[in-house]
Amino acid sequence: METSELYGYLRGYGITHVDTARAALQPLMLTFGFDVMERAGQLVFRSRSEHRPSEVDRGALVMAPDSGTAIDYSRAASAEISDRVRLNYVEADGNFEIAASEAVFPENETRDISTSELNIALKEEEARAIVERWLIEARVGRDRASFALPPSLGHLGAGDVVKLAEPGGLASYRIDQFEQGDQGLAQAVRVDETLYEGSSLAQKPLELPAATPITPVFPMFLDLPLITGDELPHAPYIAATAEPWPGPVAVYSSRYDADYTLNTLVKSPAVLGVTLAPLAAATPGILDHGAPLVVELTRGSLSGVTPEALLAGANLAAIGDGSQDNWEIFQFQSADLVAPGRYELSGRLRGQLGSDALMPAQWPVGSYFVLLDGTPEQIELAASGRNTLQYFQIGPVARPYSDYSYRKLSAAFAGNGLRPYAPVHLAQKWDGADLEFSWIRRARLDGASWDLEEIPLSETQERYQVKIFSGAQLLRQEEVHQAQWRYSAAMQSLDGAQGLLELQVAQLSESFGPGLFRKFRFTI
Known part of the structure; x- marks a missing residue:
């Protein structure tokens, strides 16, 4: 195999099914303009820019046995040639999406498009140069020539380019088919050698999209009392957050730390944070006008509500120590932004939904805050799974649960939606x-x-x-x-x-x- 005259840069090429070597090479030959020929029992790969045309004097040609002439010219009908060419390819820059490039002659009015799809990674300017080359190749290649070569020119063969004298000057033809015998019978197509010179198209600077790293999410289980009454009373909630958010988060579960199956998809990040100030106990059912509760969020925002909205159940939140059972439910009327991601919450209704019996003398600094705005979702849990240790793998749905971005947790849930309130x-x-x-x-x-x-x-x-x-x-x-x-x-x-x-x-x-x-x- 000889490749010393083969040049080009291949960024990526996908072969989707098993086929012959010729079938795999054909898209590359079309894209990068090279030929494969056999010479002395060896395959020779040669870029068309490296062809060295041989001038052939018409007098050196011999009469073809069938035609009685030294050379026959023909031209394909215009209807057989497409004047609009489109290439679908893989965009080499950015996210490797499918892109398209198209070329058309200015005087063309036809809507017929010759479309090719290549599983090759190209830059935009490369794809544009390819379709423009194809367009000109198709028009120039309408002209064909058939001629017979004497034994003295037996070194020529398929893939070689010859120059023939015509009334307008020398014209280049590439031999596509060659039959060796007493005479070398050649079928050739006209070519324009300048098409294979380096492209003068300006290259745009590479603009890669900002990379979004896949980071582990922070998940938290909340075994809560019934909020609306329509929930599964025994199933806990899960809240998750991450910065940046990796997209939907998968929750895989198992009862024996193996053979995990998909349990739940967390579609959106929860509004979750930690407290920066202590929260003292207060009388349930009465507005707590004590010192503001300072909360710093991982992401998201908070806003105040009217007194009527507060009494209708708005701005429901949970504060706890991070264990799945120990959560006080409360509401807040005002949320004042005091720094990026930091809020002061006041006008609180404490110990909601029967959680007053869980209210400690003081929630310390570093307690967790979760907004119960409908984003935290219940996981799938059979009633028989209550008080039974469950294992979880939680991470970006785009990755397998064996990936480093997954967190492994285990917990047993009491099913606090079934828990009676304290008298x-x-x-x-x-x-x-x-x-x-x-x-x-x-x-x-x-x-x-x-x-x-x-x-x-x-x-x-x-x-x-x-x-x-x-x-x-x-x-x-x-x-x-x-x-x-x-x-x-x-x-x-x-x-x-x-x-x-x-x-x-x-x-x-x-x-x-x-x-x-x-x-x-x-x-x-």
């Missing part, structure tokens, strides 16, 4: 030496209507778990079926109850167990 308005009164405690239950479903005479039960039966503590020591645990309980003098004596004690009450659910406990301190 409220605990009270005590003495009846002789006995203590009577009472409380009011709440409903996790349909309990917000002012028209109801009684709070909906939301459970199959009314049951409560009651505990008495002396410091950290559990003195007594009872189950009752009404919103009151008598701590008799006999029980007190048996428990050794005296001094400062604590009553804890939680509603019981057949599907969840004890809900959140309400605590009440008293003295005997």
